[in-house]
Amino acid sequence: MSTTTASTPATSTPAAAPAPRFRDxxxxxxxxxxxxxxxxxxxxxxxxxxxxxxxxxxxxxGLVSRNQGDTPVAAVGVVAEQLDGLPGLEVTEVPTRAEAEALVREGEVDGAAVPLDDAAAGGTAIEVIGLQDAPGILLQALAITPQVTLLDEPEVxxxxxxxxxxxxxxxxxxxxxxxxxxxxxxxxxxxxxxxxxxxxxxxxxxxxxxxxxxxxxxxxxxxxxxxxxxxxxxxxxxxxxxxxxxxxxxxxxxxxxxxxxxxxxxxxxxxxxxxxxxxxxxxxxxxxxxxxxxxxxxxxxxxxxxxxxxxxxxxxxxxxxxxxxxxxxxxxxxxxxxxxxxxxxxxxxxxxxxxxxxxxxxxxxxxxxxxxxxxxxxx
Structure with a gap:
């Protein structure tokens, strides 16, 4: 007579928790x-x-740089009359453009404003001359947007x-x-x-x-x-x-x-x-x-x-x-x-x-x- 042996069910071990991925x-x-x-x-x-x-x-x-006094500028002819008395500017009137450029190159003034050669009567067309940059206060003081000419390449x-x-x-x-x-x-x-x-x-x-x-x-x-x-x-x-x-x-x-x-x-x-x-x-x-x-x-x-x-x-x-x-x-x-x-x-x-x-x-x-x-x- 054959006998059957009851198999004991294997005890299952709990699975280990998966390790988190590297990115996680x-x-x-x-x-x-x-x-x-x-x-x-x-x-x-x-x-x-x-x-x-x-x-x-x-x-x-910025505040310190703004309080360094009036900006010296040169002006020719009717432009000098237009700028005279404006706050923040110290205007030096010169008779010719060449003298204005000379003052800019020598560092006597920060910039110059002269009437354009082809300006209409009344001198409303203005050119601003600077050495390495144009004085911002001078540009703001002018009622029109002037043409800007730099005499030298700007440096920091x-x-x-x-x-x-x-x-x-x-x-x-x-x-x-x-x-x-x-x-x-x-x-x-x-x-x-x-x-x-x-x-x-x-x-x-x-x-x-x-x-x-x-x-x-x-x-x-x-x-x-x-x-x-x-x-x-x-x-x-x-x-x-x-x-x-x-x-x-x-x-x-x-x-x-x-x-x-x-x-x-x-x-x-x-x-x-x-x-x-x-x-x-x-x-x-x-x-x-x-x-x-x-x-x-x-x-x-x-x-x-x-x-x-x-x-x-x-x-x-x-x-x-x-x-x-x-x-x-x-x-x-x-x-x-x-x-x-x-x-x-x-x-x-x-x-x-x-x-x-x-x-x-x-x-x-x-x-x-x-x-x-x-x-x-x-x-």
Whole structure:
């Protein structure tokens, strides 16, 4: 008689929860970084103060420039009679156009107004003569739109060059140090409190690094755009539309270079911070990266009109975000140079991000003494 053996049903083990995709993990970490920063009162207050300082510096500079006294101008014939007594103008009457031009070239007056040679009787057709630009107050004082003749190609004044260099330098420096330091602090806090062990059980180290870089890059880029918009509004309010149009291309390139350059620096900040496990040791590992941010700032301030120094800076990845926009503003860069400089910056960023991800991943779970760079680079 045959017997049948009852088979015991196999106990099914619960399926492990699928790991989140890389993109979803990066999005979650980036959103966490952005949310935590926006909830920080210190960050919000410091951002508002920075905005107010930018706006105040632009408005005060415009008011000071307006209160420098009457504008000296030369005028010929009936034009002198028309301008005599108008506020903001110090009129010197001369008999001929040649004498008016001579006063402009010698710097005795800022501009001159003369009747056109083919002017109709009454002398209503007027020509304004300037050296490198036409005095705006003279153009506004005339009842008609005059023809403008410039005796020399316009050049950017040293004060404006310094102002633009200071703007690019300080914005790059403050944003890089502020948000780079935030990344470093976050990395060390997660290692010190062992939170990183929980995070790595759910997502990869590459996703964690990418999320931190993306989140802080969004914050830094958003702050830069807000400063640029506020500066543009300030220039329009004080009537510096010409300077605003000159700054437009260089600011656009600055935003592009900064967006890529900050990713490079953010990866270095995160990788450097992963080498230590205590807040007390952060300063020592971040010193080289801080120098890479400080050196371009000081170079662009002290050598803002040195073509050789700016040329070298525009091709060094760590200084290109300030060096190349300055050359574009000064119109000393060929059309292809920003593209080559950008390509060098992108290639360097890719290499640094790859190396930084390796250092970051190999150092996150190692606590205690500082991890040596050579050990962190090994698989």
């Amino acid at each position: 993990s990066v999005t979650l970490v980036a959103a966490r970084e952005v949310t935590q920063k926006l909830r920080s009162k210190a960050f919000v207050i410091s951002t508002i103060i920075l905005m107010l300082v930018v706006l105040a510096s632009i408005v005060i500079g 004044t040293g004060f404006i060059v310094f102002f633009v260099a200071l703007g690019f330098g300080i914005v790059f420096f403050i944003s890089a140090v502020t948000f780079g330091g935030t990344i470093a602090q976050s990395v060390v806090e997660e290692k010190q409190t062992r939170v990183v062990e929980i995070l790595l059980s759910s997502i990869s180290s590459r996703a964690l690094l990418a999320g931190k870089v993306v989140g802080n890059s969004i914050l830094a880029f958003g702050q830069i755009i807000a400063i640029a918009v506020l500066a543009a509004v300030g220039l329009m309010v004080i009537g510096q539309d010409i300077l605003l149009s000159d700054l437009g291309p260089s600011v656009g390139w600055f935003l592009l270079f900064f967006a890529i350059g900050f990713v490079l620096l953010a990866a270095m900040y995160a990788a450097s911070a992963a080498l230590v496990s205590r807040m007390e040791d952060v300063g020592s590992v971040l010193t080289p990266v801080t120098y890479l941010v400080m050196i371009p700032y000081f170079l662009v301030i002290f050598f803002n009109d040195n073509e050789l120094v700016l040329g070298i800076m525009s091709y060094v990845p760590f200084s290109a975000p300030v060096g190349m926009p300055m050359r574009i503003f000064l119109e000393t860069a060929q059309w292809w140079e920003p593209l080559v400089s950008l390509a060098v910056l992108v290639a360097t960023t890719v290499i640094v991000v790859i190396l930084g991800a390796r250092i970051y991943g190999n150092s996150l779970l190692r606590t205690g003494s500082r991890v040596k760079l050579g050990e962190a680079l090994r698989e």
